[in-house]
Amino acid sequence: DAKxxxxxxxxxxxGRAANLPCNHSTISGNEYVYWYRQIHSxxxxxxxxxxxxxxxxxxxxxxxxEDRKSSTLILPxxxxxxxxVYYCIVxxxxxxxxxxxxGTRLHILP
Amino acid sequence: xxxxxxxxxxxxxxxxxxxxxxxxxxxxxxxxxxYRQSLGQGLEFLIYFQGNSAPDKSGLPSDRFSAERTGGxxxxxxxxRTQQEDSAVYLCASSLGGAADTQYFGPGTRLxxx
Numbered sequence: 001d002a003k004x005x006x007x008x009x010x011x012x013x014x015g016r017a018a019n020l021p022c023n024h025s026t027i028s029g030n031e032y033v034y035w036y037r038q039i040h041s042x043x044x045x046x047x048x049x050x051x052x053x054x055x056x057x058x059x060x061x062x063x064x065x066e067d068r069k070s071s072t073l074i075l076p077x078x079x080x081x082x083x084x085v086y087y088c089i090v091x092x093x094x095x096x097x098x099x100x101x102x103g104t105r106l107h108i109l110p
Numbered sequence: 111x112x113x114x115x116x117x118x119x120x121x122x123x124x125x126x127x128x129x130x131x132x133x134x135x136x137x138x139x140x141x142x143x144x145y146r147q148s149l150g151q152g153l154e155f156l157i158y159f160q161g162n163s164a165p166d167k168s169g170l171p172s173d174r175f176s177a178e179r180t181g182g183x184x185x186x187x188x189x190x191r192t193q194q195e196d197s198a199v200y201l202c203a204s205s206l207g208g209a210a211d212t213q214y215f216g217p218g219t220r221l222x223x224x
Contacts (some may be wrong), residue, residue, distance in 0.1 A: 016222075034212070041200050042217060042218075043114075043203075043215035043216055043217050043218050044215045045215070046215075049212060084180055097155040097158055097166065098142060098145075098153070098155065098203075098213060099155065100152045100153040101152065
């Protein structure tokens with residue numbers, strides 16, 4: 001079973017920030033938080049990952065709570081191309097398969 | 111640089127036939143993973159390679175499924191005596207290893223068993 005809980009779906013207006021929450025209350029000390037997304041008919045696309053510090057890259061920001069039991073993925077200026085299913089995953093690195101849950105279906109509204 | 115590539119992109123076969131799906135990982139990536147995604151379902155892990163060995167085969171659904179990796183690079187997933195329930199998108203991912211071991215996915219092979 002997936003170790004994360006995400007809302008089934010969310011809407012966001014184009015140009016606004018999309019904030020996608022994820023609960024991972026049973027996360028272990030050596031497990032990272034990863035985010036992927038899957039646009040229709042494509043393979044999953046890596047977005048960002050973190051261990052305990054907040055992270056930012058060209059695609060998104062990842063905010064991890066101090067107790068590491070939850071996190072938020074932020075897409076700062078959502079566009080229609082960001083419509084996808086977003087997966088929050090916790091895992092230990094190397095050799096650990098990714099267990100995908102249901103993810104959050106993000107709809108960007110024009 | 112080049113990402114993970116998979117071939118063919120689409121494969122239609124008849125029930126009972128064998129199929130081979132190919133994955134070319136990102137150059138230098140030592141770890142390789144196979145997953146599958148059935149219509150409307152989530153991604154399901156199949157097998158993991160580290161170099162040419164497969165320390166985790168726990169996701170292979172039956173003995174009709176096998177995979178190999180040669181030269182620490184290309185991997186082939188073989189499905190023997192295909193069944194209609196094998197119809198799915200088969201995804202390959204590779205990773206460099208290291209502290210974070212981010213997996214990068216290919217575009218997948220869509221397998222349809224008639």
